[in-house]
Amino acid sequence: xxxxxxxxxxxxxxxxxxxxxxxxxxxxxxxxxxxxxxxxxxxxxxxxxxxxxxxxxxxxxxxxxxxxxxxxxxxxxxxxxxxxxxxxxxxxxxxxxxxxxxxxxxxxxxxxxxxxxxxxxxxxxxxxxxxxxxxxxxxxxxxxxxxxxxxxxxxxxxxxxxxxxxxxxxxxxxxxxxxxxxxxxxxxxxxxxxxxxxxxxxxxxxxxxxxxxxxxxxxxxxxxxxxxxxxxxxxxxxxxxxxxxxxxxxxxxxxxxxxxxxxxxxxxxxxxxxxxxxxxxxxxxxxxxxxxxxxxxxxxxxxxxxxxxxxxxxxxxxxxxxxxxxxxxxxxxxxxxxxxxxxxxxxxxxxxxxxxxxxxxxxxxxxxxxxxxxxxxxxxxxxxxxxxxxxxxxxxxxxxxxxxxxxxxxxxxxxxxxxxxxxxxxxxxxxxx
Amino acid sequence: xxxxxxxxxxxxxxxxxxxxxxxxxxxxxxxxxxxxxxxxxxxxxxxxxxxxxxxxxxxxxxxxxxxxxxxxxxxxxxxxxxxxxxxxxxxxxxxxxxxxxxxxxxxxxxxxxxxxxxxxxxxxxxxxxxxxxxxxxxxxxxxxxxxxxxxxxxxxxxxxxxxxxxxxxxxxxxxxxxxxxxxxxxxxxxxxxxxxxxxxxxxxxxxxxxxxxxxxxxxxxxxxxxxxxxxxxxxxxxxxxxxxxxxxxxxx
Numbered sequence: 001x002x003x004x005x006x007x008x009x010x011x012x013x014x015x016x017x018x019x020x021x022x023x024x025x026x027x028x029x030x031x032x033x034x035x036x037x038x039x040x041x042x043x044x045x046x047x048x049x050x051x052x053x054x055x056x057x058x059x060x061x062x063x064x065x066x067x068x069x070x071x072x073x074x075x076x077x078x079x080x081x082x083x084x085x086x087x088x089x090x091x092x093x094x095x096x097x098x099x100x101x102x103x104x105x106x107x108x109x110x111x112x113x114x115x116x117x118x119x120x121x122x123x124x125x126x127x128x129x130x131x132x133x134x135x136x137x138x139x140x141x142x143x144x145x146x147x148x149x150x151x152x153x154x155x156x157x158x159x160x161x162x163x164x165x166x167x168x169x170x171x172x173x174x175x176x177x178x179x180x181x182x183x184x185x186x187x188x189x190x191x192x193x194x195x196x197x198x199x200x201x202x203x204x205x206x207x208x209x210x211x212x213x214x215x216x217x218x219x220x221x222x223x224x225x226x227x228x229x230x231x232x233x234x235x236x237x238x239x240x241x242x243x244x245x246x247x248x249x250x251x252x253x254x255x256x257x258x259x260x261x262x263x264x265x266x267x268x269x270x271x272x273x274x275x276x277x278x279x280x281x282x283x284x285x286x287x288x289x290x291x292x293x294x295x296x297x298x299x300x301x302x303x304x305x306x307x308x309x310x311x312x313x314x315x316x317x318x319x320x321x322x323x324x325x326x327x328x329x330x331x332x333x334x335x336x337x338x339x340x341x342x343x344x345x346x347x348x349x350x351x352x353x354x355x356x357x358x359x360x361x362x363x364x365x366x367x368x369x370x371x372x373x374x375x376x377x378x379x380x381x382x383x384x385x386x387x388x389x390x391x392x393x394x395x396x397x398x399x400x401x402x403x404x405x406x407x408x409x410x411x412x413x414x415x416x417x418x419x420x421x422x423x424x425x426x427x428x429x430x431x432x433x
Numbered sequence: 434x435x436x437x438x439x440x441x442x443x444x445x446x447x448x449x450x451x452x453x454x455x456x457x458x459x460x461x462x463x464x465x466x467x468x469x470x471x472x473x474x475x476x477x478x479x480x481x482x483x484x485x486x487x488x489x490x491x492x493x494x495x496x497x498x499x500x501x502x503x504x505x506x507x508x509x510x511x512x513x514x515x516x517x518x519x520x521x522x523x524x525x526x527x528x529x530x531x532x533x534x535x536x537x538x539x540x541x542x543x544x545x546x547x548x549x550x551x552x553x554x555x556x557x558x559x560x561x562x563x564x565x566x567x568x569x570x571x572x573x574x575x576x577x578x579x580x581x582x583x584x585x586x587x588x589x590x591x592x593x594x595x596x597x598x599x600x601x602x603x604x605x606x607x608x609x610x611x612x613x614x615x616x617x618x619x620x621x622x623x624x625x626x627x628x629x630x631x632x633x634x635x636x637x638x639x640x641x642x643x644x645x646x647x648x649x650x651x652x653x654x655x656x657x658x659x660x661x662x663x664x665x666x667x668x669x670x671x672x673x674x675x676x677x678x679x680x681x682x683x684x685x
């Protein structure tokens with residue numbers, strides 16, 4: 001009964017929202033409402049049938065407190081996530097249906113060109129499948145299947161090394177924003193804070209990932225571009241110079257972590273602190289203070305990636321036509337203005353390329369560096385999303401919660417990829433190469 | 434840029450006392466450190482890593498060439514769907530699926546503590562397929578038409594025409610994949626617990642002499658330097674081809 005009501009409500013809300021949006025864009029109200037109703041119906045069924053409508057059952061609850069403008073309410077995280085899930089999936093369905101409809105309309109008006117595909121081998125119907133089979137089987141078993149398993153395991157109570165699992169609704173996800181030990185409390189525009197959270201452990205972990213990404217990208221790119229500008233000035237011995245610059249790319253995260261550990265660490269006995277002491281300065285808590293430890297991770301990771309960035313930027317700078325720079329000089333632009341208005345726009349495709357590579361690296365590939373430099377500490381200060389997945393799933397043996405966290409990681413991938421396509425699609429026309 | 438590894442090399446000749454004294458000349462403990470890492474079976478770790486990295490690299494290159502060829506030189510139904518599936522896998526970093534993969538390989542397949550677990554899940558490479566697909570697509574189709582007129586089948590065309598034309602791409606992929614496989618840490622850390630099957634990256638922190646309180650850094654640094662020699666060598670030697678091949682990935 002509740003299930004039927006829920007589905008009807010979702011369709012009705014979908015119809016209202018999509019109808020209103022399309023009407024605003026000057027399209028038909030009725031078409032929009034129909035689209036919204038269908039999307040709401042599909043969205044609620046696609047999410048709630050696998051979940052067995054568990055978010056509607058009163059015994060599924062995990063609470064956190066939310067203060068908005070000083071008013072505190074207790075929110076059921078399971079229900080909130082359930083509604084969010086239906087909303088997001090409905091939204092995707094609406095976009096997908098709309099896209100399909102457009103394609104259908106376009107298809108009826110344009111004549112499809114026959115695909116001549118020059119150079120293909122004729123008369124080998126099975127060969128391509130034999131060639132593709134190992135790769136496709138490998139991907140199916142070791143990429144797609146685990147990816148799909150994440151969605152199943154995320155809704156299960158699953159322990160490492162135990163085959164049996166038990167359904168536990170959205171508890172794994174809800175436990176990311178609540179806290180079992182002490183109440184998680186979120187303040188929005190209240191108590192003098194614009195935004196503030198208490199006992200929100202996973203949020204802090206997410207914050208660490210964002211912090212690392214922002215600063216690694218900043219440091220590795222600003223320094224990388226600066227060094228590339230200096231390095232592209234002189235030509236003699238360029239290849240030797242280049243090799244010297246770029247080889248840290250080949251060093252593993254483990255070695256980077258261990259080497260930076262003796263440079264920075266050891267309770268004031270690390271190399272840098274010894275040097276500071278020689279100059280009569282106090283040793284700095286590189287690995288024992290939360291902010292210093294985060295900065296240390298950024299330094300180690302940026303060092304690892306810097307050489308590669310420099311190399312790409314040298315290639316980028318060489319692709320800027322001399323005539324443009326000369327023309328700018330004649331127009332009276334000084335070096336800084338030339339850099340800002342000629343060089344930067346000309347090399348922007350390379351900048352985006354490097355930035356997205358570095359972003360991917362700093363979100364997903366820092367485990368080895370962190371594990372060997374700070375081990376995620378002090379007290380989780382350098383624990384990022386991936387380190388936490390391993391800690392929860394392998395060390396604490398909670399596969400279900402780790403799978404839920406993996407889905408959060410997956411969302412980050414989707415977000416980064418979407419951003420990449422948006423930005424690249426718009427900017428790449430500046431004429432790389 | 435080179436200082437951190439230079440310092441690691443310096444410490445690899447020192448004992449803890451010399452290191453903590455900030456001695457900037459080589460110490461006298463190189464022999465002791467070397468003996469320690471040999472006692473800790475660094476040769477076994479290095480051999481394991483070399484074997485696994487070689488198998489993974491070889492598998493990736495061969496499978497990628499075949500898949501790239503299928504995607505460029507054949508017509509078959511659902512081709513764009515297949516390519517889309519491979520592209521989708523390209524976007525997803527391994528860390529996203531690692532928990533479910535760990536459960537699959539350790540629990541359902543029971544491959545824990547084997548080289549199979551280190552090699553087989555890694556050999557299907559969306560990056561490699563993408564790289565070769567782009568490379569083959571950039572080769573003029575007249576070549577394969579000419580080959581067909583001369584009566585060559587796909588395999589003959591691959592061996593006689595495509596491979597000689599693809600040296601840079603193959604090298605680039607070998608460099609990327611070998612360094613990646615050599616440096617992989619998280620997966621072996623999870624799936625291998627038996628030191629006989631372990632790889633060097635995970636083994637590094639066990640290269641302690643186990644006598645002194647706290648870590649003895651000399652042997653660990655020596656291990657780090659030894660572990661870095663193969664990937665740096667591969668990288669420096671094949672740098673030029675790597676960069677030429679790598680340029681391909683930019684033209685998505």
